[in-house]
Amino acid sequence: MLNQVYLSLGSNIGDRMQHLQRAVEMLQLRPENQLLAISPVFETEPVGGVQQRSFYNIALKLTTSLNAADLLKYLHVIERSLRRQRLIHWGPRTIDLDILYFNNEEYRSATLKIPHPEIKNRRFVIEPLLTIVTEDDFHQRLTDLLATTPDHNWLKIIREKEDVNPWIR
Numbered sequence: 425m426l427n428q429v430y431l432s433l434g435s436n437i438g439d440r441m442q443h444l445q446r447a448v449e450m451l452q453l454r455p456e457n458q459l460l461a462i463s464p465v466f467e468t469e470p471v472g473g474v475q476q477r478s479f480y481n482i483a484l485k486l487t488t489s490l491n492a493a494d495l496l497k498y499l500h501v502i503e504r505s506l507r508r509q510r511l512i513h514w515g516p517r518t519i520d521l522d523i524l525y526f527n528n529e530e531y532r533s534a535t536l537k538i539p540h541p542e543i544k545n546r547r548f549v550i551e552p553l554l555t556i557v558t559e560d561d562f563h564q565r566l567t568d569l570l571a572t573t574p575d576h577n578w579l580k581i582i583r584e585k586e587d588v589n590p591w592i593r
């Protein structure tokens with residue numbers, strides 16, 4: 425079965441664009457995954473109170489035949505390969521990959537929460553998502569979230585939306 429998935433990626437250590445690029449390439453390396461859309465790259469103010477450098481964030485849409493648990497495992501492989509260290513909760517990271525939505529399914533285990541519970545509190549997630557969601561009802565729900573989110577941190581587009589191909593070469 426093909427699952428439709430939305431992911432959020434963020435980086436704020438080292439070459440942030442390169443880390444996003446590598447993570448996207450690694451996602452596409454798995455034959456189970458097919459990237460469908462990638463948002464513009466947003467530079468975003470850090471959310472969560474930790475003093476740190478700004479982030480580069482993107483959202484992407486893919487189909488995958490992996491189940492949610494196996495997809496999460498693979499996201500951790502990518503994080504490890506980009507030398508992500510978990511030092512500070514909500515602190516700096518070379519790369520962070522979160523599953524935002526997985527079909528219309530809900531998961532509430534200790535290791536996997538879908539839809540991601542922080543979406544409504546993160547403009548850096550909602551705004552990129554809005555650029556790649558095409559279904560009218562879904563787009564409207566995200567527009568409503570954007571209108572009511574308590575997150576008023578700044579963000580700006582630093583690389584316009586492109587086709588998937590330039591990302592995966």
Ligand SMILES: Nc1ncnc2c1ncn2[C@@H]1O[C@H](COP(=O)(O)OP(=O)(O)OP(=O)(O)O)[C@@H](O)[C@H]1O
Pocket residue numbers: 496510512513514515520521522523524534535536537538539540542
């Ligand atoms: N939807 C999800 N996507 C990715 N990880 C998730 C999800 N739900 C739960 N997790 C769990 O969250 C754990 C910790 O994630 P991480 O260290 O990236 O947290 P964080 O980035 O500091 O905070 P946040 O999860 O709010 O972005 C992961 O090991 C994973 O098991």
Ligand SMILES: Nc1nc2c(c(=O)[nH]1)N=C(CO)CN2
Pocket residue numbers: 433434435468469470471472479481514515520548
């Ligand atoms: N702007 C921004 N802020 C964050 C981000 C992020 O990706 N972008 N990730 C965090 C931990 O998941 C904490 N804060």
